[in-house]
Amino acid sequence: MKNWQEIEFLIFDLGNVIYDIDxxxxxxxxxxxxxxxxxxxxxxxxxxxxxxxxxxxxxxxxxxxxxxxxxxxxxxxxxxxxxxxxSILVDIPQERLELLIELKKKYPLYMLSNTNSIHFKVVEETFKRKLPEGTWPQLFDHMFLSQEMGLRKPDEAIYKEVVKGIGAAPEKCLFFDDLKENLLGANKVGLQTHHIDHPKALINFFQNV
Incomplete structure (x- = not known):
């Protein structure tokens, strides 16, 4: 990531960024x-x-x-x-949900995920169960889901659609993903990125900015 001061929009992958998968x-x-x-x-x-x-x-x-x-x-x-x-879907750690709730007070939040309809039913139920009542799905300003977009990471086309959908300059967006190839695709269209490479990485990032 180049410059935190430029960031106005936060975009999160789902698997192993918010939701632990195995x-x-x-x-x-x-x-x-x-x-x-x-x-x-x-x-x-x-x-x-x-x-x-x-x-x-x-x-x-x-x-x-x-x-x-x-x-x-x-x-x-x-x-x-x-x-x-x-069974790939493990759980969402509560501390990540609490972080998102706090970030929502300051930033528009977006989800960008390669997912599917079978998984996402379980994902939604987990969010509903673990978040305060009425928080889901308003936690995210928009969810960019591969199953709905007909596109998937790391194709550049999906990031271009995300930037267009948010209506922001790409350099004002920070994207978190656990796969480097997905970050490279995002970098090609100008998004700022951060690699989530261990379970505490997201929490640690916001403790340090």
Missing amino acids: YQRTFEKINSRLPENQHHLIKEFMVSPIHFDLETGKSDENTFRNGVRDFFSSDWEDAWIDEVWN
Whole structure:
């Protein structure tokens, strides 16, 4: 980040910035129903069109579930697929929510996330459960979600849409993400960025500015 004094808008990734996620939990559940010689498939699935099409809203939930069954050659139940898919979602630490509530008093807050409709139902329920009543979804001025935008990070196009949607000069926006490639995409369109590289990174950043 170049200059904190310029910042007027804060943009947050969701996974591992606000909401703790753990891919290994999904990997282990999938692998519990697969022979060992197929355990490599889950990592291939995560970068497959089946996943990315759900994440960009190009396919619906039923198409995704059928795609899962086809990809793994397994006749898994819808409910189990959703359970496994959502097991990646761990929780939102309360201290991060309290930080966001305080930041909201000073700045417009935005979310920018590669997400999908199956995950986001759980995400919303978690926010509603853990925030003071009536706080959700007003905590964020707008949520830029890949599933609604038809775009995903780190493509430059999604950051251009975010800047346009906020209506601000990109250098006045600070974007927090846990993946460096997503920050590089944001930098290319002029956003200021900060890498969240450990669980306390967001809290520590605002303690130091």
